[in-house]
Amino acid sequence: MDDEIVANLKSLSIDMINKAGSGHPGVALSAAPILYTVYANHMHINPKDPEWLGRDRFVLSAGHASSLLYSNLYMLDYLTLEDLKKFRQIGSLTPGHPEYGVTKGVDISTGPLGSGLASSVGMALALKHLKTKINIIDNYVYVLCGDGDLMEGVSYEASSLAGTLKLDNLIILYDSNNISLDGSTSMTFDEDVRERFDAMGFYTTIVHNGHSTGEIDKAIRRAKKSGLPSLIEVKTTIGAGSLLEGTNEVHGKPLTEKDIVQLKRKLKVKDEAFWTNDEAIKKYRDKVMTRSNKKYEEWQVQFNEYMNRKDIKNFLDRKIELNITENPFNEIVAEATRDSASKILNFLSDQSDLFFGGSADLASSTKTYLNGKGDFSKDNYSGSNIRFGVREHAMGAILNGIATVGYFPFGSTFFAFSDYLKPAMRMSALMNLPVTYIFTHDSIYVGEDGPTHQPIEQLSNVRSIPNMTVYRPADFKETLGTFITLTSLKKPNAVILTRQKVNQLKGTNPREIINGAYIVKKEKETANAIFIASGSEVALAINIASELEKDGYDIRVVSMPSVELFLKKPKNYIYNILKPGVKTFFIEASLGDELRRFVSNDKYLITLNSFGTSGKYEDVLESMNFSQEQIKQRIEKLL
């Protein structure tokens, strides 16, 4: 049966690519025995309950092998033959790269290389954490990756952390075919991959004959006994069986008709598009389901007792109880919003186990450490503080993996370094995962550390990601409102916080954050102007407004902690806050391209448009024409 199924997986993949007119035959032909062995002999899954918490996970980090994954998901009853025929068509369940939330059985979206592997570390980590609460969790994360995945820095970062954390539930299968898109990897990737993974604390092994499902199976069994995260190098031939096998020519475009005919002959499958070996498929399915059903039924029985536990119920519902009937916080005076967030995060993590995360070696600066919750380490998987190391990109990818397991994870770093993990933020947004990115040191107020550490365009950049909600609270109350809102919305989001102290403002209101923007200082009679601001510039705007009032102006100040939430409001709300026809300024220590929609002319944007500079922050503001006095004068000329 093994060979028959492998052959049929290959032929179906080739048929799909051929019908779509695009796709990647090379990896489908080289990696079919690997993927098959994992599913046939190891995976515990249930197509009728594809989200089953107790399932094993499979990550196709080489996302361009999607046709292979879909063929397999067809055989295991997640997809129909019709779905396979719609490969890479609009609205199908079989898009060009695997998409989480679109296709049942796809545990995470992949495509950008390195991303899947890095996220799989998050899954493995989350399963270890969850096992400390639900002891019956006993699952593996299997990853299929290629040379390209391993060349990407993000996969190194995540693997190094997996080794440090001894995540023995992570098994990486490396389709080692020595060919990438542009040719032989000897030109670009001459390292000893297994030795590198040895150095990172992995168990490593090799399968010399990548056609042999038996050898692959034995390697996986060795890996499981190792007590370490594992890398199994499987030597394969790209495009095995094609006339172009072993060359980069077979990587990324459909095979010719002639090639398909001879390939199918070699594979001993019928020369008929989308032919299926129904007898073998039935055997395969029975084998997987017999094993899986046994575990599934045991799980159901054992899990019942957990279902009575409130924390578990909340976990399964991704429910966070942010019960703030009485204010649990002491009177707050002037403090940085990073400090406000620190208190709130700690409060939240007391209320809900879903909050789980860490920092890219900046917890002492971003203040996101959860006190008394312990460090997640190889000796303590119940710890709730993940020390990601100086690995921003992997942090983001790992958060995505953690979120797919059911958590509401967070990660923090300096805002300037959001650039490093933007690719992961985009994946959070694409998958609509409830990941919270916490970025502190949010503008030129960073001061002495200079332009490399001073965000300018970053706020525009994170706001530009579709489906990402960005919050930039003005003080403690708004920071509290931010977390109340984001835990209720459960979407991908970013929270932008100050390093420097800000005053607590009279007009701010936690309950208004959900509206995106609201009036924090009403005009006395008829507004001559409206100042919109976010974060630390709200206090600045209020101060300037108050000063200008002495000169007879009447000014409304609007706090806009979230542009995205405000833009979702109905028109009448928007026009109530922003009065069309009234001169409107936006004051924000950022680039502000996305704010232009709120002002009638570029000159009313009081923003930044060049890199910062190193110096005391008051001097930096002055040098960039952004001190309170300078802004007041700039505005006064325009009133």
Added chain:
Amino acid sequence: MDDEIVANLKSLSIDMINKAGSGHPGVALSAAPILYTVYANHMHINPKDPEWLGRDRFVLSAGHASSLLYSNLYMLDYLTLEDLKKFRQIGSLTPGHPEYGVTKGVDISTGPLGSGLASSVGMALALKHLKTKINIIDNYVYVLCGDGDLMEGVSYEASSLAGTLKLDNLIILYDSNNISLDGSTSMTFDEDVRERFDAMGFYTTIVHNGHSTGEIDKAIRRAKKSGLPSLIEVKTTIGAGSLLEGTNEVHGKPLTEKDIVQLKRKLKVKDEAFWTNDEAIKKYRDKVMTRSNKKYEEWQVQFNEYMNRKDIKNFLDRKIELNITENPFNEIVAEATRDSASKILNFLSDQSDLFFGGSADLASSTKTYLNGKGDFSKDNYSGSNIRFGVREHAMGAILNGIATVGYFPFGSTFFAFSDYLKPAMRMSALMNLPVTYIFTHDSIYVGEDGPTHQPIEQLSNVRSIPNMTVYRPADFKETLGTFITLTSLKKPNAVILTRQKVNQLKGTNPREIINGAYIVKKEKETANAIFIASGSEVALAINIASELEKDGYDIRVVSMPSVELFLKKPKNYIYNILKPGVKTFFIEASLGDELRRFVSNDKYLITLNSFGTSGKYEDVLESMNFSQEQIKQRIEKLL
């Protein structure tokens, strides 16, 4: 002398940090012997000719150790004591992190971890390439890095490539103190770093006593004999000598007065701020300059003969002769702008050796391969095609390193993956380096590969980087104009190209690119509307305008290949192209936040605001309301 200078380097650094009120004492105290040994015994430099092509390079990848570097540059006559006293002040030559172009003797800007190490690979690579033209080049690139640098994925990517390319002129000194900002690295970074570098083809060695300049020196000498790129692990104690030595407490804030007093006593330096050991400094300077001057003088003699060579003169002047008196290209029919760029790049590289670059394993798709110029490989350093592997971020950082040596390098990948190298683009822009980023597959026209591969916000993101010029040409002529312009401006820039074919347009003009925008289709009499577009949407805009003319409208079409260049034009030019008062639409298959400045209302932005989808590109356009017919109807309703 050695110990005296090391002690004085430490005390000056501590004084600088203390006076500034911020900085990083930990690494200054641990790494002083390393930095000193490199300069005292190895570097060939000339403070009177700091840009000397034949110098060795020093990269402080641990950029937060800037005080140490500056103290050293003071001793070697690049800076004055007054400069040290202005550490981290506005406008000083001693900013918080080292800045290229600001401080003589700083070979590259650093600060974001990993970045310096990755760029040093570019320097080493460029020096190897340059040596095939100028045989007397014989220089080393020394890098001082810490744990944080080595945790970052970009440093792994670049190191793996350095190993593959056998860059034996690269010597990395690893300040191994087992402490990062948040605490012990055992929690985060438990790998065997030397074993990992062994696996990547490096020579590795260890210095057990990091206080011993003698041991460090011997290790560097061993490295030089190895014939391989080298990693020297130097075991040190963070904050050595401080009361907080060996803890993360000493990483990032000034020492207390009490600590400074006892430290200076240990160091046997006078307890006096900015005290200098003038006698020892003189000896140190003499030692470095005697060695350096000898080499400098020999170089001058030998270099004279090269100065007569036109290619070398052009190299030194960074002069590109883009001599296009007659059109060297065949008649162009419909073709993708990536194909147009391919021809032009090949033409350019025939004209100038400055053009040198490669692709992140996508040359076959981005079409940036330079035909007949060979691959840059360990066996052929004269090759002009760099195969970066699937390592976008390292590619960007390496391009920066190459540019500091004097080249005009380029690198290419898919536009969606510009996210991966954004941090490097920002560094190019900060340093004002002439690096060209070539991004193809520029929007949802990517089609089947789906949302992970379809740029939406990327065009806004690259345009948002201060000092970055972005070009999105409409056809062959505009692509030609793009390269004519960017080679004349010599700035950091990005070129955004199509995957799909575009028609050659009647109204386009290479000479207009420098203006950023110009009229490609004039109205017949009085324009009812203006359509602005870039790239493939220019043809679309012209088509729609022509159709609407049948219905009696009179429309001007403006091509805007570069928003940044257009915004630099005088107002009268701008108002000649865009007539205030005339209804203006911007059509671009991108997010378009930065385009709002050109339209009077959001509804005139014909752009995209959600992720794409997998399907045939015509179907994807249709599903996103972006087909020609749909756009025509959308606009017609608004006219």
